[in-house]
Amino acid sequence: MRKSPWKRRRKWGGKxxxxxxxxxxxxxxxxxLLAVNDVSFDIPKKSIVSLIGPNGAGKTTFFNVLTGLYKPxxxxxxxxxxxxxxxxxxxxxxxGIARTxxxxxxxxxxxxxxxxxxAMHSHLKSGVFATIFRTKRQRKEESEAVDKAQAILDFAGxxxxxxxxxxxxxxxxxxxxxxxxxxxxxxxxxxxxxxxxGMNTQESQVFIDFINKLVAExxxxxxxxxxxxxxxxxxxxxxxxxxxxEKIAEGSPDQIRSNxxxxxAYLGKPKVARx
Amino acid sequence: xxxxxxxxxxxxxxxxxxxGYSIAALVMFITYQYLLPWEGxxxxxxxxxxxxxxxxxxxxxxxxxxxxxxxxxxxxxxxLLDLGYVAFWAIxxxxxxxxxxxxxxxxxxxxxxxxxxxxxxxxxxxxxxxxIGGLVCAFFGALIxxxxxxxxxxxxxxxxxxxxxxxxxxxxxxxxxxGFNISNGTKGIVRVDPIPAGVKNLGPFDFGWxxxxxxxxxxxxxxxxxxxxxxxxxxxxLAVREDELAASMMGVPLMRTxxxxxxxxxxxxxxxxxxxxxxxxxxxxxxxxxxISIFLxxxxxxxxMGNVWGVILGAxxxxxxxxxxxxxxxxxxxxxxxxSIDFTSFTFLLFGLVLxxxxxxxxxxxxxxxxxxxxxxxxxxxxxxxxxxxxxxGR
Numbered sequence: 001m002r003k004s005p006w007k008r009r010r011k012w013g014g015k016x017x018x019x020x021x022x023x024x025x026x027x028x029x030x031x032x033l034l035a036v037n038d039v040s041f042d043i044p045k046k047s048i049v050s051l052i053g054p055n056g057a058g059k060t061t062f063f064n065v066l067t068g069l070y071k072p073x074x075x076x077x078x079x080x081x082x083x084x085x086x087x088x089x090x091x092x093x094x095x096g097i098a099r100t101x102x103x104x105x106x107x108x109x110x111x112x113x114x115x116x117x118x119a120m121h122s123h124l125k126s127g128v129f130a131t132i133f134r135t136k137r138q139r140k141e142e143s144e145a146v147d148k149a150q151a152i153l154d155f156a157g158x159x160x161x162x163x164x165x166x167x168x169x170x171x172x173x174x175x176x177x178x179x180x181x182x183x184x185x186x187x188x189x190x191x192x193x194x195x196x197x198g199m200n201t202q203e204s205q206v207f208i209d210f211i212n213k214l215v216a217e218x219x220x221x222x223x224x225x226x227x228x229x230x231x232x233x234x235x236x237x238x239x240x241x242x243x244x245x246e247k248i249a250e251g252s253p254d255q256i257r258s259n260x261x262x263x264x265a266y267l268g269k270p271k272v273a274r275x
Numbered sequence: 276x277x278x279x280x281x282x283x284x285x286x287x288x289x290x291x292x293x294x295g296y297s298i299a300a301l302v303m304f305i306t307y308q309y310l311l312p313w314e315g316x317x318x319x320x321x322x323x324x325x326x327x328x329x330x331x332x333x334x335x336x337x338x339x340x341x342x343x344x345x346x347x348x349x350x351x352x353x354x355l356l357d358l359g360y361v362a363f364w365a366i367x368x369x370x371x372x373x374x375x376x377x378x379x380x381x382x383x384x385x386x387x388x389x390x391x392x393x394x395x396x397x398x399x400x401x402x403x404x405x406x407i408g409g410l411v412c413a414f415f416g417a418l419i420x421x422x423x424x425x426x427x428x429x430x431x432x433x434x435x436x437x438x439x440x441x442x443x444x445x446x447x448x449x450x451x452x453x454g455f456n457i458s459n460g461t462k463g464i465v466r467v468d469p470i471p472a473g474v475k476n477l478g479p480f481d482f483g484w485x486x487x488x489x490x491x492x493x494x495x496x497x498x499x500x501x502x503x504x505x506x507x508x509x510x511x512x513l514a515v516r517e518d519e520l521a522a523s524m525m526g527v528p529l530m531r532t533x534x535x536x537x538x539x540x541x542x543x544x545x546x547x548x549x550x551x552x553x554x555x556x557x558x559x560x561x562x563x564x565x566x567i568s569i570f571l572x573x574x575x576x577x578x579x580m581g582n583v584w585g586v587i588l589g590a591x592x593x594x595x596x597x598x599x600x601x602x603x604x605x606x607x608x609x610x611x612x613x614x615s616i617d618f619t620s621f622t623f624l625l626f627g628l629v630l631x632x633x634x635x636x637x638x639x640x641x642x643x644x645x646x647x648x649x650x651x652x653x654x655x656x657x658x659x660x661x662x663x664x665x666x667x668x669g670r
């Protein structure tokens with residue numbers, strides 16, 4: 001039987017090729033409030049894309065839809081060929097979408113290493129009995145996981161805090177640890193919700209370098225929500241602007257910078273935007 | 276800033292606990308099995324032991340230890356409040372009542388039982404019943420867990436409270452359960468089979484050997500607790516306790532993880548239930564009351580939530596005070612001062628007082644888990660820390 005050309009196109013060519021994650025016509029309503037209204041969004045492979053918008057624009061809500069925390073009232077989300085709209089959050093995490101949080105949500109009373117090991121939960125296999133009897137396989141799996149966790153901690157620059165409780169780390173290190181924890185999931189898409197909030201210029205620069213290194217060295221696409229325009233403009237290949245739940249613009253940083261609608265909705269008066 | 280002592284300490288305690296525990300077990304066993312019946316033992320010591328910690332009371336304490344260790348997995352590890360744990364105790368007890376007594380007199384099933392083959396009723400080997408009791412409880416744990424674990428903490432606690440009332444009531448009124456007699460109602464199931472232990476069958480009065488058995492069962496639960504805690508599931512429990520939402524976002528299936536906590540905790544309740552049935556040589560519905568659930572939670576909280584050694588200590592102390600300690604103290608006090616105060620009637624007053632004092636001065640329990648200690652003293656650190664954090668942000 002001949003393969004359907006449609007299927008082949010899906011695999012080898014056409015629009016869906018380079019897109020890791022495609023969200024189509026997503027709407028989210030909370031009661032009468034339409035938090036996200038008919039937003040389509042895709043994340044190409046090995047890319048860094050940003051989502052910006054004023055407070056209350058629906059950015060974090062959109063994030064929560066992508067990670068399965070909220071179910072969209074309309075629209076669907078494709079990850080590769082798989083429809084993930086109705087999957088529970090832990091399944092979505094397992095197949096490769098990891099995130100960080102706007103306000104850090106580490107497991108404070110667990111060590112940095114344990115934080116990462118929790119994220120590896122879905123990749124580890126040993127069950128209750130293997131753990132109780134500490135089978136050879138379980139011990140091997142654990143020691144490999146510990147090594148891997150250490151490698152990721154080193155990569156993220158928090159390697160010296162392996163056995164420190166997460167809550168004892170400094171603010172910047174907690175941010176880095178949260179990214180490291182997300183990386184431990186071995187994600188294909190990494191969603192970062194305001195990663196540089198509370199960082200100074202120098203720390204932000206270090207973080208930008210880190211994100212660039214991440215995308216360069218690992219096969220990962222990154223999506224950012226960010227308020228710091230310097231970060232957004234320097235790091236992203238594409239910027240999408242949300243305002244009051246609607247997508248008002250999308251394009252390269254330069255296009256966005258000069259888009260009058262964006263300036264009006266988000267940056268306010270042109271005088272401020274040109275700062 | 277508080278230095279973490281987490282991982283390294285745990286490993287060390289894992290290496291050493293078997294030694295310490297075995298020595299304690301051996302001392303207790305020798306004291307009660309050989310020293311107590313010994314003719315040459317000075318009468319003072321003999322009376323003293325019998326007054327302050329008689330063999331029966333010690334064994335009962337150990338049953339409480341087994342239970343509290345199970346509850347610790349639910350409350351201490353996974354952070355789910357369970358106010359109906361007594362239900363598992365009851366189910367475990369009735370498993371012993373059904374499967375190793377003459378209760379079902381119209382049947383005649385004997386599977387490696389410890390009584391002659393021709394005796395009526397179901398007589399399954401004690402060790403097997405132990406397993407059955409545990410598994411049945413684990414099943415019921417998962418059964419009530421499945422629909423209720425979606426609830427948040429307070430509501431979950433209320434549902435478990437209801438469960439802890441319903442199950443004992445079912446047994447209490449179980450003489451006519453849709454036409455079947457499942458529990459003998461208030462009369463209870465009297466006499467369960469002795470425990471087959473190699474050369475000897477252990478009846479209700481073989482306190483010494485049964486002490487060893489109960490110590491062994493508690494050790495099994497300690498072992499399971501410690502091993503699980505260090506593994507994949509234990510980490511997931513901790514993560515769920517810390518931040519449910521973040522845990523689910525990190526790929527931890529919440530339902531399955533919580534259900535596992537319930538099932539394993541309930542399993543221990545089953546072991547304890549069967550053990551208790553052999554201890555009192557019967558199953559009596561009126562013993563499974565709500566106060567026991569609260570009592571067990573108090574043991575876990577006072578001992579040190581999440582730390583098995585703390586929980587063991589808590590279970591020992593509270594069950595001792597409740598069972599024998601206060602009465603013994605009262606009689607000594609009355610003799611010395613010539614008063615006639617009924618100290619045992621003040622048990623709950625005392626417990627209330629102790630709870631208040633503990634919550635005021637040592638919230639994390641007698642032997643806290645290091646993490647819990649940090650958590651419980653959070654408010655005291657808050658001021659200092661927020662200043663520190665502000666400094667960092669503004670850096």
